[in-house]
Amino acid sequence: MSGAVPRPDRERGFLGFVERAGNLLPDPTIIFIYLIVVLMLVSALGEAMGWSASLSYPGEKAPEHAELANGVLTYRASNLFSEENIARLFTEMPRTFASFAPLGLVLTIMMGAAVAERSGLFSALIRGSLRNARKSLLTPIVAIIGMVSHHASDAAYVVFIPLAAITFAIVGRHPLAGLAAAFAAVSGGYAGNIMPGQIDVLLFGFTQEAARIVEPGWTMNPLGNWYFILGIVILFTPIIWFVTDRIVEPRLGTWNGVVDAELRADLDKAELTADERKGLRRAGLVALLIVAAFAALALWPGYTPFINEEAEGTARLQPLYASLIAGFFMLFLFTGTAFGRAAGAIKSAADVMEMMQHGVRTMAPYLVFVFFAAHFVAMFNWSRIGPIIAINGAEALAEMALPAALLLVSVLLLSSFLDLFIGSASAKWSALSPVVVPMFMLLGISPEMTTAAYRMGDSYTNIMTPLMSYFPLILAFSQRWDRSMGVGSLLALMLPYALCFMAMGIAMTVAWVGFDLPLGPGAQVHYTIPVETK
Template identity: 75%
Template sequence: MTIASSPQQRGFLGAIERLGNKLPDPAIIFLWLILFLMLLSALGQVLGWTASLAYTGETAPQWGELKGGVLTYSATSLFSEENIARLLTEMPRTLTGFAPLGLVMTLILGAAVAERSGMFSALIRISLRNAPRVILTPIVAIIGMVSHHASDAAYVVFIPLAAILYASVGRHPLAGLAAAFAGVSGGFAGNVTPGQMDVLLFGFTQEAARIIDPAWTMNPLGNWWFILTIVVVFTPIIWYITDRVVEPRLGVWGGVPDEELKAELARSEVTPAERRGLRAAGFAELVIVSAFAALALWPEYTPLIDETQAGPARLQPFYAALVAGFFLLFLVTGIAFGRAVGTIKNSSDVVVMMQEGVRMLAPYLVFVFFAAHFVAMFNWSRLGPIFAIDGALVLQQMNVPAPLLLAGVQFVSSFLDLFIGSAAAKWSAMAPVVVPKFMLLGISPEMTTAAYRMGDSYTNIMTPLMSYFPLILAFARRYDKTLGVGSLLALMLPYALSFMVVGLTMTVTWVTFDLPLGPGAQVFYTPPVEAFK
């Protein structure tokens, strides 16, 4: 299939598209940020930028100086002999020590097997294929949000399949495409269970949180209740807008699927071998989950429980092991499925799939090289804690309420999403400033991350710069060859605006009522300091 390029648009959307097209690759953006950071750090040292706060700990955090109960950070030029030597001599360590890199590499090795064995595709197809016509839309919405675990398959397999299934039951295929696109991309922050994206984003959160609290460790389940609620709240919105707004506006579809579409509909059938494979994968999943439960609950043998701690802290080893748990879950279920359907015949096939997964990471590895150095150099310059402390002081004096602070993070995230599609790229740049600043104001890293994720989600379907937008446009043109960028954006705008309003309301509600974000994760945080100085 040839993916049509999006035509130039006029007006506001056209201005956004033209501006976004002029932006360089995220890796190059980080290179420019590094150069700007070096100049800013030199200016900070010359002007004597410092920030202080009262500190009750006996040992100063990294990069800080502790004297008389006062912790002080002073700007340091990145052009200094020490920092230039550190940059050049520790370059490999800076890259390999970047927390998100190891997390993503571990997960992708397992997820690549699950995807390339065909398990993800079969799961998506069997979930949709026999959906009743009446509840087809909510099923599409839920599967769309769950399909984030399947990575590219969510866009390449699920969205066109939803359009075909709508056509097969006499409904307008563009309504199915819109519902699926809204679930996959507009509901990007939502899911039933944590997965790869949670681990990736919390990796950046952890790096930022340690500016204030070196002992802070990420909990991959730290947004579980929040992302699950997104699924619960967004599903009826997608259902209503699709069935009551979008489909009536599209009118009755009088088209007949052509031979290519009929062939695709036939290929959407789940074969008997794939059904056997999914049963085998289900059994394998049960084994992995049972094994992890046993390691946490078995009497007198609990390697995933810290017996020296009390309360939620006892579960920290379990949370830390979830990355390995997701890896094993994807790997073992993928192998079980592949063996049953014949896509995996021996151990060499598994290794090849893992290698293909790593090759897929090549663009991410290039981006990580620059992002890792930006984050590290931000710490070397001491500008991170200085901005966090001074910014927190200003916000404290202004007495800005926590819901309004998090709403600001959400709006900044959604605005940047119009131009920069990568969630990791935006968060790696924002986290070193907003996470420590909000920690000093008593807002937890988990809550700040949740607000960012909400803002990063709904604007995906509002911008033609989203990396999959041309692909979705090509899918849509199979049913309406006159459809343009503006038409597709207009189709998705009711979803986006509804998600924006509801997402903001949800974030404010979460903070107002101090709801738990996930197991062991709260809205508020007690910083390891007495008071600002």
């Protein structure tokens, strides 16, 4: 299961082109620096050429960066090289960075998630779920656990995928089939999950900033895609089951490997210790207590901090939605602490603090990225190019009378194409959202639905690009079982999953719009601009 691996020829064909083109792209942070420079030049050109956009507006007070006269709201391009904008850039730089909505949300979640990960809770949940899986149901179990394991961040790739291969081998099935099924679930099914988590908060943070171009008071709902991502789990699981058992594994042939002492030792490492099992029981109890506490704050007679009694409809639940960020933080923090105390990973409060600090340290690259992304978003708003593109683009699309489903599929396909070159979901969405979110809002499509379409497209191509950050790691895992595995071999192994996911993703997006299905609590496909902000 080891030895030299021939270097694949990466210079030929479409995949060779994709790899060469992708390698020419700089780091996402550098991309945003370039985007800021381009934006400043375009803003100067826009003001010189008199770019503008107008729409009717019954309100009495104009939104920021807009002019109001005779019931008509007008946006005019603003030169970012002007004295006012240059002064704002430098004098408001700390505030621009610190007030960027996704920053506080993500840091809050990550401090709690770091405790759950570093204490071993996430790893134990993955190992405990897969260790005793029945052979006949092994593939669907791998699929479901893989999509749920996104909450575990790196553990999903580093722990779950090789463990799936080992488990397949132990029961006499081809380990590469297990690796492929796990990789497809973890990476190709990245948009799916049973419960919202960190990625929902991260992406909706960018969505919120973009939606406020049209509706300044629009507030993110972390559950805004819950039903959609749950639908992905339900629909992608049988796809992974069918493709693995009927296409991938037969193509691989019979596995003639030997379950040697090394393999047995690897599987033994997956066995939960008595302390870990005790930790999982305690973590489960703590999770129930936290859920009960949040339910009480929303339902307790005469004391409902999480309910806005003065609002109507789903708006009454807005405080509850807003509290979910803190809820996820507490869930990860306290369940991780309970597990760590029982398993021996946490011996004092200082250990918990160190884990939280580690979580913040791991976010250092993100902080650097956010600094420039925050300024790009802010300067995009100052230039007024966003609403100009959104309003004029919406008018052009409205004249074409394209159905909402087709518009969303276009976003999905654009997202999947960009994913071949830029792996970071947040980097792509932070650049795309200021244009597509407000544009689609003006066409009657909700920010939640636009985000859902983007997430779908961002997922299934993850398993088809060598530029994905974990692709070399998955290749190394596969070479343990077959020394001849190269980049092309792994791409060919994953291609059936990607094609099936793409077909199902497009069909699912179209069906969601066609049947006007709810995306989550309080989140619908269609959007109507409130009267006060029209």
